[in-house]
Amino acid sequence: MEQFGGIKFSQQALADLQTxxxxxxxxxxxxxxxxxxxVQQQAGCKILLAFKGFAMWNLAPLVRKYLPGTSASSVxxxxxxxxxxxxxxxxxxxxxxxADMAEHLALADHIVFNSPGQYxxxxxxxxxxxxxxxxxxxxxxxxxxxxxxxxxxxxxxxxGTTLENLKNHLDHLExxxxxxxxxxxxxxxxALERTLAVVEDKFGFLLQRLSWINFGGGHHISRSDxxxxxxxxxxxDFKRRHALEVYLEPGEAIAxxxxxxxxxxxxxxxxxxxxxxxxxxxxxxxxxxxxMPYRPxxxxxxxxxxxxxxxxxxxxxxxxxxxxxxxxxxxxLKVGDRLIFGDMAHYTMVKNTTxxxxxxxxxxxxxxxxxxxxxVKHFTYEDYKNRLS
Numbered sequence: 001m002e003q004f005g006g007i008k009f010s011q012q013a014l015a016d017l018q019t020x021x022x023x024x025x026x027x028x029x030x031x032x033x034x035x036x037x038x039v040q041q042q043a044g045c046k047i048l049l050a051f052k053g054f055a056m057w058n059l060a061p062l063v064r065k066y067l068p069g070t071s072a073s074s075v076x077x078x079x080x081x082x083x084x085x086x087x088x089x090x091x092x093x094x095x096x097x098x099a100d101m102a103e104h105l106a107l108a109d110h111i112v113f114n115s116p117g118q119y120x121x122x123x124x125x126x127x128x129x130x131x132x133x134x135x136x137x138x139x140x141x142x143x144x145x146x147x148x149x150x151x152x153x154x155x156x157x158x159x160g161t162t163l164e165n166l167k168n169h170l171d172h173l174e175x176x177x178x179x180x181x182x183x184x185x186x187x188x189x190x191a192l193e194r195t196l197a198v199v200e201d202k203f204g205f206l207l208q209r210l211s212w213i214n215f216g217g218g219h220h221i222s223r224s225d226x227x228x229x230x231x232x233x234x235x236x237d238f239k240r241r242h243a244l245e246v247y248l249e250p251g252e253a254i255a256x257x258x259x260x261x262x263x264x265x266x267x268x269x270x271x272x273x274x275x276x277x278x279x280x281x282x283x284x285x286x287x288x289x290x291x292m293p294y295r296p297x298x299x300x301x302x303x304x305x306x307x308x309x310x311x312x313x314x315x316x317x318x319x320x321x322x323x324x325x326x327x328x329x330x331x332x333l334k335v336g337d338r339l340i341f342g343d344m345a346h347y348t349m350v351k352n353t354t355x356x357x358x359x360x361x362x363x364x365x366x367x368x369x370x371x372x373x374x375x376v377k378h379f380t381y382e383d384y385k386n387r388l389s
Contacts (some may be wrong), residue, residue, distance in 0.1 A: 002074070002224055002254055002257050002344030003047075003126075003183065003257055003297045003343040004025070004257070004297075004340070005028035005257045005258050005259065005322070005342075005343075005345075005376065006025065006178040006183050006191055006261070006339075006368065007023065007024045007025050007028070007108050007195055007259075007361065007366055007368070008084055009131055009340075009371070010040075010371050011389070013372065013373055014244065014262070014338050016373070017338075017362075017364065018362045018375070018378065019262050019263055019264040019279055019280075019338065019361075019362075020261060020262065020263045020264070020278075020279050020285060020361040021261070021262050021347060021361045021362040021363065021364055022260070022261055022345065022348060022361050022362070022363050022364070022366070023260050023261035023364045023365075023366050023373055024056060024059070024255070024258055024284075024363070024365055024366065025259065025261055025365075025366045025368060026059065026062065026366065026367065026368075027060060027212070027260050027360045027366075027367075027368045027369075028167070028257060028259075029062060029063075029196055029254070029255065029258045030062060030066075031115045031222075032222040032253065032254055032256060032258060033063065033065070033066035033067065033242060033254065034066065034219060034257070035228065036066060036067065036222070036250075036253065037067075037224055039095050039221060039228060039231060039232055040068075040284070042153065042232045042236075042371035043231070043235035043236055044236065044239060044245070044246070045176065045231040045235050045239075045245075045246040045247070045248060045261050046068050046069070046072055046088070046245070046247050046248075047068075047218040047247070047248045047249070047250065048067060048068070048069050048071040048088065048090060048247060048248070048249040049063055049067050049069075049070045049085070049249075049251065049254055050070075050071040050217050050219075050249040050250065050251030050254075051070060051071065051072055051073070051080065051251065052071075052073055052077075052251050052347075052350060052388045053217070053229075053251020053252045053254065053255065053347055053350065054251050054252070054254050054255035054314055054346045054349075054350065055077070055080065055348045055349065055350050056255075056345070056349060056363065057065045057080060057084045057085070058087045058365065058376045058377075059365070060084045060344055061147065061219065063085065063240075064085055064086060067087070067254075068083070068088050069073045069085070069087035069088025069090065069108060069109070069335070070085050070087065070088070070089055070090070071090045071091075071217075072089065072090070072091065072092075072108075072134065072353065073091070073092055073129060074089050074250045075098075075100050075103045075107075076210070078091050078103070078104055078107045078108060079106075079107065079348055080242060082107045084304040086111045086168065086252075088110070089107060089110070090108070090110040090111050090112065090214070090247070090249070091098075091104050091111050091112065092109040092111075092112035092114070092180060093108065093114070093231065094114045094135060094158055094159060094358055094379075095114060095118060096113075096118060096122065097230060097246075098335055101122050101125065101248075102225075102358060105126070105129050105132065106268050108132055109131070109132065109133065110134075110135060110178070110212075111126070111133075111134070111135070112134075112135040112136065112137050112138055112178075112214070113134065113135070113137065113160070113240050114137050114158075114159065114160065114171050115136075115165070115166070115167035115171065116136065116161060116163050116166065116168075116178075117169075117176065117350050118170050119134060119136060119172070119173070119175075120169075121178065122188060123172075123175060124273075126175065126372070127175070127197050133177045133178060133211075133212065134175055134177060134178075135176060135177065135178035135180050135182040135212070135214070136161055136173065136176055136179060136180070137159065137161065137164070137181065137363050138160050138162075138163075138166065138179050138180070138183070138199070138203055139152070139153055139157055139159060139160030139161060139162050139181075139183075140160075140181055140183060140195060140198045140199050140202060140203075141153055141162055141163070141166040141198075142183065142194070142195055142198040143183065143195065144169070144183055144184055144185075144187060144191040144195060144218075144359075145183065145185040145187075145218075147185065147292055148186070148291075149291060150166075150178075150185040150292075151183070151185070151293075152182055152183050152197030153183040153199065156382070157158075160180075160181065160182075161180075163202045163369055164205065166203075166346040167361060169244065170260050174302045174309055175220065175288075176210070176285055177210055177211045177212060178200075178210050178211060178213055178214065178244075179203065179206065179210060179213050179214070180213070180216060181195070181199055181206075181214070181215065181220065182214075182215075182216025182249075183195055183216070183347060184216065184217065184218025184219060185218045186218065186220050186252065187218055187219070187220060188220060188223075188225070188226055188227060189219070189227045189230045189231045189345050190227075191218075192215065192231070194235065196234070196238065204294045207241075207242045207244065207346075209320070210244060210355075211244060211245060212244055212245040212246070212247065213242075213244045213246055213247070214247040214248070214249065215246065215247065215248045216248070216249060216253075217248070217250045217251055218250065218254070218288050219231070219248055219250040219253055220252065220253055220256065221250060221253040222253045222254070222256045223253075223256060223257075229360055235350060250348075251346065252347065254346075254347045255345040256343065256345075256346060257342075257343050257344045257345075257347040258371070259263060259342040259343070259346065260340050260341060260343075260344050260345075261280065261285065261340070261344035261361065262338055263275070263278040263279055263280040263338070263339050263340075263341070263342075264278065264336065264337070264338055264339075265278060265317065265333050265335055265336065265337040265338075265339065266278065266279050266316070266335060266387075267335060267336065268311070268333055268335070270333065273310070273311075273326075274309070274311045274318075274333075275312045275313075275314055276310065276311040276312070276313050276314070276318065276333045277282040277314050277315075277316065278314065278315060278324075278339065279312060279316055280315055280316065280321065280357070280361065281315035281317040281319075281322055281355070281358045282324050283313070283319050283321070283322050283353075283355060283356075284317055284324050284352055284353045284354065284356070284358045284360075285315075285319055285352050285361055286341065286344060286348055286352075287347075287348075287351050287352065287353070288348075289324060289373060290321065292353060295324075296324065296341045296343070296344070297324050297341070297342040297343070297344060298313075298327055298339055298340065298342070299339070299340040299342065300329070301327040301328065301329055301339070302328045302329075303326065303327070303328065304326040304328050305328055306328050307328035307329050307388055308328070308329070308330060308331075309328060309329050309330070309331065309332050309333070310326060310327070310328040310329075311326070311327060311328075311329065311333055312325070312326050313325065313326075313327060313339070314358075316358060317355055317356040317358055318356055319355070319356075335344055336386065354383075354384045354387060357384055359379055359380075359384070360379040361379075362375060362378045362379065363375070363376050363377040
């Protein structure tokens with residue numbers, strides 16, 4: 001299955017894992033990166049790694065072979081980009097504090113401001129750093145995301161500047177060299193086409209005075225049904241109309257279908273239905289299952305009642321809603337069985353928590369040829385304690 005990234009563990013490799021754990025396939029990650037490299041070469045654009053989607057820095061040497069830089073939304077992400085990844089560093093945040101800006105000015109190549117007011121506030125400081133390119137994030141007021149939680153262009157959005165607000169501050173935009181927009185979420189190129197048409201219609205009068213534009217993230221480029229050639233042509237056509245350098249920053253497309261979450265069944269109880277308790281936590285280790293929400297795939301499992309044995313799968317935290325859902329299996333689940341959740345490399349490690357003191361999953365890198373998993377991080381009590389005071 002695509003969501004499992006071609007990862008096929010032997011029983012021995014599976015038995016040796018410390019669960020719960022994330023396992024990322026270096027081979028599958030490189031496949032995604034090769035595809036993104038192809039898009040860059042054919043379209044004449046640049047694709048950045050967005051840390052908000054994937055930040056497993058142990059794989060930075062591989063990522064920087066194919067991508068020219070990174071995109072950060074905090075000082076911590078920016079430091080990771082500068083110190084570990086190298087290349088171009090683009091920074092955006094809904095609001096910058098004085099302390100954050102002081103650090104960003106020592107790290108960033110591009111700084112994107114959420115409003116003309118933020119740019120005006122820090123303009124004098126920027127003028128002392130000639131090498132940093134300043135941009136404004138715009139809100140095209142055109143929604144494509146299906147889930148309101150992930151719709152940056154929804155009504156009353158705090159993300160980006162509307163056309164009306166931008167027009168009221170045109171006199172203060174001297175020194176701005178680029179625009180940034182982002183309103184997609186796990187979507188194909190048709191959503192970008194519609195958004196870009198709106199951006200050109202509303203903000204086209206600005207493009208001739210700029211040198212770059214960032215199409216943001218949400219582009220599911222590495223998904224099997226994504227229309228890659230159509231994206232390449234879209235970017236080429238845009239560049240013919242406007243002499244601008246084009247950036248994309250799809251954090252998810254880089255790590256899509258590259259990793260899994262391996263868990264162990266710790267107990268099976270009955271409360272009207274069979275309930276299997278796992279050593280993982282949905283709210284702590286795969287929060288998008290509850291936030292999006294969505295139903296993750298599990299290797300060799302199916303919808304409830306399609307196979308002989310159906311179970312509700314629950315997490316180990318005390319949150320009543322820490323439940324994955326109902327799944328069916330060919331065989332009865334028993335204590336010690338391993339379950340493998342698909343597509344768990346992106347928006348997991350970067351969003352997980354230690355709620356209830358639940359230990360974070362270990363991290364492995366999988367070598368497909370050798371059928372071996374290399375442990376790169378195991379979390380301890382000290383990791384939990386050091387987050388508190």
